[in-house]
Amino acid sequence: MLITCPYCGPRDVIEFTYQGDGNRERPQPASQDLDAWNAYVYDRLNPAGDHSEIWQHSGGCRAHLRVVRNTITHEILSTEFARGGHKSADNRAEDRP
Amino acid sequence: MAEYSAFSLLKNALTGNKDWKPAWRKPDPKASYDVIVIGGGGHGLSTAYYLAKEHGITNVAVLEKGWLGSGNVGRNTTAVRSNYLLPQNTRFYEHSMKLWENLSHDLNYNVMFSQRGCLNLAHTPAQLDDYARRGNAMRHLGVDAELMNVDQIKRLVPALDVSGSARFPVLGGLMQPRAGTARHDAVAWGYARGADRRGVDIIENCEVTGFLRDGGRITGVTTTRGEIRAKKVALAVAGSTGHVMQLAGISHMPIESHVLQAFVSESLKPIVDTVLTFGMGHFYISQSDKGGLVYGGDLDGYNSYAQRGSLPIVDEVMSEMLALFPGLARVRMLRSWGGLCDMTMDGSPIITTGPLPGMYLNCGWCYGGFKATPASGWCFAHTIAKDEPHEFNAPFTLDRFYRGLIIDDKGQGANPRLH
């Protein structure tokens, strides 16, 4: 699998660390809402299909990416920096090295 | 249906093997059942078997979307062991071990459970202490465990590099002698035949597409072969748990589905006579009766429903293999495959009533599902029949995360890929 890092370009999956479900929302730090914390820490969206995930390019620029990837075909639909902006081209058609 | 035995083999051979009957029937689904078990894998089939055998509940259907045993029961590395650290896990897996030890007789089907032992290699003094902690924990629960020194290990597995010059030299290991391997497909077929003989309908090529409800209660399923009603609907769909729960309207679970790859070498004369694990990586290996080395390593490390692995893990596994067996560099990997692992947030399973009324849930097997097959079905059948868990599966609730009653054998926290 190749993931196109918006900074480094297409790189082998070996350079990346999976940080899981990108749909989770961390409660406000001072929140005492245990249900919300429980959902954030333990519950995951786990779809068979397109999934928005966080990956770190740990073996490269170390930036975190938001990757939309199909969990059945492993096709990568988009990648962008997790901190926003810098969206890379949709590489469904064109992610050749 | 005829009992299997040496005698029946001989008798049938004389008649040209023309009289053998199907190992299980291929019935059409009835309109309703007492219990529907979704998932015709090892756990689903053993659940049906024990519902019938232990609880007399025989009006049961097992629904399988593909061919029977097409999930992880046919895609694993066949190891059976109960060498866990935490008592909740050890008790459960030891119960499984005891069922394994009599399983071929129980099923009248040779599942080839071979108690050739499972040896965890240790490479640092600290790791040896860790293994001692685990082995002692097992011993305090009445489970067999012993420490082996390098000489003993060398005698057991002569092909292993114990020279001490290795990057991670072998210092010793934790052995569970009663552990071993079984013929994975035979487990599915044996349970299927056993359940079928007790009246259970096993329905292949029947995919669940939705749930029937009466108010909040689950009352059946819609399938590619029509609606089927049931008093109780039990899920044993392992890697597909997230997907099937979504059909029931539950989108979030403490589970991620991951791929685990496994590999088989070409057939060789016996060279590894036990189940062996590498302490400085994720590698494990055994040798099948046909002679293939059966081995694997770490998860690919990301969500997947593809039963399709990635290349870096292949390289990683082979590197670790040769660190232990430098003589096997010219042996060749013949087949590889991927299985879906329903990884939970603490690495331990879930066998529980609910979470919806009328529903029963069995999932979260991570990559330990095969060895759990008998106890998983046994406990799940109890839970379904009695509407409460057995003592063995009482800790494996869904709300244990919320309550902080986590059972984290590896101590990795809510990071499924690390369990």
Next chain:
Amino acid sequence: MAEQPLPERQSPLEPEYHPGSHGNFEHGVDVILSETRPGSILQLAAWPGEEKRLIEIIRKVTGLALPDGAGGGVSSGGRAAFGFAPGKFTVVDEAEGLAQAFAGSITPAIGTLTDLSHGRTAIRIAGPKAEWVMAKFFAIDFALPAFPLGAGRSTNHHDIFAQIQRSGADQFDIYVFRSFARSFWKALCHASEEVGYEVQ
């Protein structure tokens, strides 16, 4: 007590650094390996939006004009700079003391400066087979159009993290963590045996 002069820095490669020709060199040496031992290796980081100002500071202090774009870099006259991550740059000088030269200019409003002069080891591979040998380690495209002159890349070889700058048409400078440098050097020499190599 009189102040002593600074001693020479110890190379982590020392016991494994064997100048001369090695491997299959009878048919010629196809790569040259060396440790470049720069005096200064700095990491400069700009807050989002401050990248241009940081690039300007790098130009002022070092005279190196960084080209636009991810991984853009330049090397000349004993100095080198390249981007290796969003808003982050490695700046290298053969002389010591580059951190002091930057000290006043990297204000908290712009970003941070981290001195890694001891923490990273710089290894150079040059020669017609440099791309071939590099391809044994790293899963990135070393062909000139894909990896232009001066450009930088962050990548890894299993456990070893590396920043690589193309410092010539057939020359690369590899920056690795000091603690891993000897292992990497040994592996690099081993991988170069096939083509014949010289350590300078």
Next chain:
Amino acid sequence: MSPRRTETGGRIDRLRTIRFTFDGAPYTGHAGDTLASALLANGVTLFGRSFKYHRPRGLLAAGVEEPNALVTVLRGEVREPNIAATMVEIYDGLVAVSQNRTPSLAWDIGALNQLGGKILSAGFYYKTFMGPVIGPLKGTRFWMFCEHFIRRAAGLGKAGTAPDPARYERMNAFCDVLVVGSGPAGLMAAKAAADQGARVILADLEAHFGGSANWSGETIDGMSAADWAQRTVAQLGGNDNVRLLPRTTVWGYYDGNTLAALERVTDHKEVAAKGEPRQRYWAIRAGTVVLATGSFERPLVFPGNDRPGVMLAHAAERYANEYGVLSGQRIALFTNNDSAYRSAVALKKAGAAIVAIIDVRSDVSNEMRRLASDAEAELLADHAVVATEGGKALTGLKVQRFDAMSGALSGDERSIHADSLLISGGWSPTIHLASQAGAKAEWDPARQAFLPPKPTHRWIGAGAFTGSFSTAEAIAEGRAAGLQAAGGAESSAPLPVVEAAPGNPDPAPVFEIKAKGKSFVDFQHDVTAEDVRLAHREGFVSVEHLKRYTTLGMATDQGKNSNVPGLAIMAEALGKPIPEVGTTRFRPPYTAVSIGSLAAERFGDLKPERLTPMHDWHLANGARMYSAGLWYRPMIYGLAGETVEQAYVREARATRESAGIVDVSTLGKIAVQGPDAAEFLDRVYTNMFSTLAVGKARYGLMLREDGLAFDDGTTWRLGEQEFLMTTTTANAGKVMQHLEYFLDVIWPELKVTVTSVTDEWAGAAIGGPNARAILASCVTGTAVDNAALPFMGIVQGRIAGVPVMICRLSFSGEMAFEVYSGAGYGTHVWEALIEAGKPFGLVTYGLEALGTMRIEKGHVTGAEIDGRTTARDLHLDWMLSKKKPFIGSAMMDREGLIAPDRLELVGLIALDNRPLNGGGHIVEELDEANPHDSLGHITACCYSPALGKYIALALVKGGKARHGTRAFVSDPLRNRFGPVEIVSNHFYDPDGSRMHG
């Protein structure tokens, strides 16, 4: 000249004689021969024994799909088992031996298994060997007794244990177009793409490019196809943008158009050049892949079809045209399609007598009839072979009239004398890579074959791979694919002109001739047509069940020969068309791949060694090293004759009595910089850091999000916006990722950078009553007295001319200092400290003494912060700030994490004055025979020189409440039982008066 070798023809070099041995007997062949062709030329007919019945077997194929002729190649002590003789290029001194036979290939005792006959039918082992339900052989014992013998009988070749001295390498490659297969289609594709300027890789698993052109005998552009192929390869080789990879099997099609290939670099050479790898593993990231992988000829299933001398028709053609070897003198062919006629003509031309062509079809075309007469062969249309004759070599066959529609045999059997029977059951495109790439193959009823699916990845098919079996089609499709892959426009330029024998690509749908006797479907695994029908009878009817129940297709050829015939027989039994039975999805690898090649450069070098700046000094000064993760750290600096315990006790005692020094460079160090650094640390640590003064350090604790303890360490405030965080050695990487995640994903608004500076600094911790005096004697530029350097203070100075940073903090419990210098100066400063310490008797100490002193102090490490413990469990709740939220604060008080029965940190003293063991358990009541009711376990233990006792840290239920009570250590694994006293974990100087000074 051997009887089977032709006078001319083929690409072997008749002037070069190669000497080799097979099963100890010397043979010769020519350069260019494979082991198979050379042995065949020498008249060898018996090549191997089958897996189950140990039946004698000859060559079936000429290529990678060979199921029978498996050999072990020996290089000294190093064994390479299960290699197809068809893929071994001979070299001088080659030593090959046959497998799975005792005592010899000709006389194999395992052949007795054939007497088991119908008892040993498919899946018989599931029905027996269960043994008695009671008695000494109950449970699994009887099965394990039987299994012992079964295991020894099973298995093919024998693996070696001698380490392989060869090297393996990995190559990463990038290209625009990867062409797999170098037959006419592949060559045209590579040429077309290269001419467009694309970066092209052309790979073929054979030693010579050309594929079928090398043996088809056809003419392309007026020259022999083989010459045309050579010319095209030469043109390609002249291009800078083309990489040619012969002997390279592309075996895996992975996500992202990443393909895995194995290049056999030196397997065909007597010796490798210096540094040359045996095999090279290519990871190729391709823009587009052209799959021109050709097709496999299928065997026919009939009684006796496994007798040595029965061979695929094209294989015999190949042996004749490519290697100059005839499969026999009197050749018969048995076919359901046209391609065998071309083979017959070729073999006739090569000098063999073609005695008959037996064709199951009635409607044999006039063109084929003409070819049969060209071959001077008797044509027996409407006929089938029903038996073969001979022992370990074919002597003849029997034919009968056959009706292809009904499958019925009729009339009298007729015997035909022949020493070679060539079979052709139609052709199956080699769709493995396409199938690996994810899509399901489609059955083509005309071709009677599975054709490649629609692409799910960026690949384009060409030639026989797509079911276009003629060379003219291959050439046209190849060029079109090459152009398309390189992004070029379609070409209207004329294509090379092909002259070839005519032939209809569609075979008759006949797979099996049902007659008396064993008909093999999977040759290697001895799966017969009857076994397939038995699987059907027992309900194992889906393709996967068929495969798993009978082991059909699980042999080393992975069903390349048996898949389609097996499916066809099952389909017939079910009365369903073949596609409804299904096809298995192919998974990597296409052919078996050496494990060495996959380990590649990590073979013999699994993990790098991580070394501190003072590593060489430690080695030179008697340190015994300990592997900690990837790091190496001194364990002890033993003196001659000392045990490990004696050494660490001496080191720890000397430190407490005077001073000791230890290398702490491995501690994780992270520079935390920026305007929001202090705020960030407040969120990350359980305690406050924003209140820390510049020039001071503080001990900090981190929790995970789930509220459990994560890591601890001191963090130094070097400036208003600059901190130096230290982590435990083991967790350095994890903590770094944890911090990066929060900065990048959760709190991107914080202006903070985190950078690993672990390797920037060399660290030496010097402690003991004389530590300050030693420092004072060698540090310049700063005072180190209590006023200048109070507890947890930081100063900058110089040692031996080197700038250093000194922080006064203590892990040992003594007055202690950590001295940091640039890593390049680490040894210099270390040696200066050692020199300064000489008058004080300063000792160097290792991890064992470090551990001893920390146990005496009751400090926790990874053994206690094991991912399952909370701050409370470890009595670190005093560090949980109530003034602010921090990572983990919301989750740390959940029911299960504050339960009274949790394991808590305590100290233990052995009351029997004997050593304790890490991992020993603690019980209230000792029961050596049946240990039970564990209260907890020992995490760390040592002999304490300060207390003069064996002590330990332990995690025990009840914890503090048990202080002062007696319990027992219960360690059945090491047979260590005995009384202990449970005490506070702070054994030594609990007030800290020694470190505060």
